[in-house]
Amino acid sequence: xxxxxxxxxxxxxxxxxxxxxxNDDFDIDKQLDYCVSQAKKTLQQIPDxxxxxxxxxxxxxxxxxxxxxxxxxxxxxxxxLWYLYExxxxxxxxxxxxxxxxxxxxLTVEPASDHDLGFxxxxxxxxxxxxxxxxxxxxxxxxxxxxxxxxxNPVVGTIHSWPGKTEFPHNTIIDNMINLEMLSWASKNGxxxxxxxxxxxxxxxxxxxxxxxxxxxxxxxxxxxxTGDKIKGITHQGYADETMWARGQAWAIYGFTMMYRxxxxxEYLDLAxxxxxxxxxxxxxxxxxxxxxxxPGIPDVPRDASAAAIVASALLELSQYVADDANLSEKYMxxxxxxxxxxxxxxxSGESNSAFLQHAxxxxxxxxxxxxxxxxxxYYYVEALLRLKRLKQGEPLINTVLAQK
Ligand code: GLY
Numbered sequence: 001x002x003x004x005x006x007x008x009x010x011x012x013x014x015x016x017x018x019x020x021x022x023n024d025d026f027d028i029d030k031q032l033d034y035c036v037s038q039a040k041k042t043l044q045q046i047p048d049x050x051x052x053x054x055x056x057x058x059x060x061x062x063x064x065x066x067x068x069x070x071x072x073x074x075x076x077x078x079x080x081l082w083y084l085y086e087x088x089x090x091x092x093x094x095x096x097x098x099x100x101x102x103x104x105x106x107l108t109v110e111p112a113s114d115h116d117l118g119f120x121x122x123x124x125x126x127x128x129x130x131x132x133x134x135x136x137x138x139x140x141x142x143x144x145x146x147x148x149x150x151x152x153n154p155v156v157g158t159i160h161s162w163p164g165k166t167e168f169p170h171n172t173i174i175d176n177m178i179n180l181e182m183l184s185w186a187s188k189n190g191x192x193x194x195x196x197x198x199x200x201x202x203x204x205x206x207x208x209x210x211x212x213x214x215x216x217x218x219x220x221x222x223x224x225x226x227t228g229d230k231i232k233g234i235t236h237q238g239y240a241d242e243t244m245w246a247r248g249q250a251w252a253i254y255g256f257t258m259m260y261r262x263x264x265x266x267e268y269l270d271l272a273x274x275x276x277x278x279x280x281x282x283x284x285x286x287x288x289x290x291x292x293x294x295x296p297g298i299p300d301v302p303r304d305a306s307a308a309a310i311v312a313s314a315l316l317e318l319s320q321y322v323a324d325d326a327n328l329s330e331k332y333m334x335x336x337x338x339x340x341x342x343x344x345x346x347x348x349s350g351e352s353n354s355a356f357l358q359h360a361x362x363x364x365x366x367x368x369x370x371x372x373x374x375x376x377x378x379y380y381y382v383e384a385l386l387r388l389k390r391l392k393q394g395e396p397l398i399n400t401v402l403a404q405k
Contacts, residue, residue, distance in 0.1 A: 118179025177255020
């Protein structure tokens with residue numbers, strides 16, 4: 001072996017063992033305590049009418065921008081409060097979680113304006129029902145699933161994600177995978193049985209059409225509503241149609257992992273593994289992606305901490321489904337833990353604002369939420385921390401429990 005090769009090998013091994021040490025020393029409760037304390041600060045900053053959901057804190061500000069219940073991110077704040085109540089047992093957090101969950105109730109019965117109902121209702125009422133068993137929340141989930149199902153087009157075989165947003169009659173975005181969890185749960189818990197089939201058809205069609213040869217996901221697929229065929233793949237929030245938008249890839253990994261859990265269809269597991277592989281292969285060394293993997297100007301472009309949090313959470317679950325391949329399972333655990341260590345050490349807001357994380361990117365092409373704190377980055381960060389805590393304690397994962405309830 002050449003001396004230079006040997007040197008590189010030694011440097012690599014030292015780096016790996018330092019990372020292992022950091023992962024082993026990672027204090028999960030300390031990060032969760034920090035999140036509780038930040039969430040309490042946020043609760044104090046909410047305007048008096050309280051019908052305001054903290055969505056983001058933009059770069060250069062320390063103040064939340066608030067949104068109303070129809071915003072696509074409205075479920076993340078109550079969902080975060082439920083997770084933190086579950087962790088801390090703090091009754092004040094429970095009261096607020098309940099308030100913000102109930103506040104979303106109209107969404108479940110108003111006509112569906114887009115596919116985001118799963119994000120909105122399952123993160124809020126889904127977690128609320130899992131933790132409290134309150135039948136009102138169950139009713140919200142079942143009604144929201146009925147509403148979401150109205151966007152399903154049987155000719156295409158997918159849910160129409162964004163009615164009216166593109167010039168074509170039917171679009172489906174990769175993010176939509178996440179909304180399938182609510183449909184699956186509803187069909188197993190007293191809702192319409194066909195919601196499971198809708199979720200499977202949607203995932204199958206996404207499996208067929210949403211991925212490029214290297215398993216990077218298109219953001220949006222446009223479908224022909226007469227033939228049901230794919231017309232083309234485009235982007236909305238990525239840099240370009242064929243580039244790998246970081247959060248889109250995160251939704252793909254998370255979504256197919258979750259649909260494997262719900263159905264045990266092996267092709268979903270394969271896809272989750274392949275989508276994770278290209279994502280992990282192309283990450284920068286600190287494991288936090290740039291907002292798009294192919295955007296010109298790397299490394300001088302904004303990161304997306306939200307994608308890192310979503311992927312960390314997904315990989316923790318995925319690691320449980322590849323247990324017969326110990327190396328792969330360990331690789332997912334190590335990477336997920338490494339992502340959480342990095343987010344905790346270098347991406348927390350600390351004193352600069354009351355969100356948990358900073359340096360997330362919402363919609364770069366539109367110039368919105370660039371290098372910001374965003375509520376869904378916080379939600380998936382807490383979810384991933386709780387998942388890691390459970391796995392370290394030898395307990396089953398949270399959403400696995402939810403799926404079986
Ligand atoms: N689902 C919208 C986004 O990820 O920005």
